[in-house]
Amino acid sequence: MKITVNTLQTMAAEGRKISMLTCYDASFASLLDGAGVDILLIGDSLGMVMQGRDSTLPVTMEQMEYHTRCVAQGSKNAMVLGDMPFGSYQESPAQAFANAARLMQAGAHMVKIEGGAFMAETVRFLVQRGVPVCAHIGLTPQFVNTFGGYKVQGKSESDAERIMADARALADAGASMVLMECVPAVLAKKITEAISVPTIGIGAGLDVSGQVLVLYDVLGVYPGKKARFVKDFMAEAQSIQGAVSAYVAAVKAQTFPAPEHCF
Numbered sequence: 001m002k003i004t005v006n007t008l009q010t011m012a013a014e015g016r017k018i019s020m021l022t023c024y025d026a027s028f029a030s031l032l033d034g035a036g037v038d039i040l041l042i043g044d045s046l047g048m049v050m051q052g053r054d055s056t057l058p059v060t061m062e063q064m065e066y067h068t069r070c071v072a073q074g075s076k077n078a079m080v081l082g083d084m085p086f087g088s089y090q091e092s093p094a095q096a097f098a099n100a101a102r103l104m105q106a107g108a109h110m111v112k113i114e115g116g117a118f119m120a121e122t123v124r125f126l127v128q129r130g131v132p133v134c135a136h137i138g139l140t141p142q143f144v145n146t147f148g149g150y151k152v153q154g155k156s157e158s159d160a161e162r163i164m165a166d167a168r169a170l171a172d173a174g175a176s177m178v179l180m181e182c183v184p185a186v187l188a189k190k191i192t193e194a195i196s197v198p199t200i201g202i203g204a205g206l207d208v209s210g211q212v213l214v215l216y217d218v219l220g221v222y223p224g225k226k227a228r229f230v231k232d233f234m235a236e237a238q239s240i241q242g243a244v245s246a247y248v249a250a251v252k253a254q255t256f257p258a259p260e261h262c263f
């Protein structure tokens with residue numbers, strides 16, 4: 001059955017965990033969809049894992065459209081979630097809508113944007129015009145140059161309060177999902193309890209509505225530095241299919257992430 005915003009809301013309400021993986025092409029889309037991955041994220045991480053760049057910032061709208069089209073072709077039931085690349089939505093709600101429409105026309109069912117409460121107006125603008133939004137908070141990789149590196153966010157009390165306020169503002173603005181990257185597990189739990197939309201974690205502990213990882217980390221093929229929250233599921237699998245199925249099963253059974261993957 002096709003995964004819709006309603007499916008995700010129901011899963012979260014019933015405590016059935018949502019599984020998400022990044023995906024950049026049709027063949028993997030078909031494999032992941034068949035293995036029961038609920039959401040395929042065309043992440044702008046493709047700038048790093050496919051293009052070998054050292055951040056996500058160089059990724060363009062044309063590239064996101066191309067990969068979104070590839071993934072949409074290969075998927076059947078999974079929700080297709082497209083990342084809005086750096087510079088494609090920050091300027092104004094109107095700019096965000098024009099570019100979100102391009103991703104939706106390429107086959108996305110929802111778009112993801114990075115940023116806190118200051119993006120709430122943009123979220124509302126998109127949602128009112130037929131574009132469901134996943135809000136990405138905490139460690140937002142497009143801000144690597146303002147953060148001065150990839151660092152856990154929300155460790156101090158004031159930072160944690162700000163991230164909680166971000167989550168509330170974005171959910172109130174109509175975001176369909178809130179994705180939290182590299183935040184303390186206790187904060188992710190509090191946010192998940194505080195807002196009424198599903199939460200997705202990456203380096204955010206177990207007490208969220210679902211998990212996401214970069215596919216190439218799950219398969220152990222990314223040559224870069226391995227983040228704490230990553231698990232190589234290929235290490236104990238006989239096949240790519242087996243590794244992906246093991247990831248889905250571990251998310252559903254809440255055996256991933258383990259304490260060593262959390263902050």
Ligand code: KIV
Nearest residue numbers: 022043044045212214
């Ligand atoms: O681009 C990406 O892969 C992402 C996930 C890490 C959440 O945004």
Ligand code: NA
Nearest residue numbers: 043044045083
């Ligand atoms: Na991304």
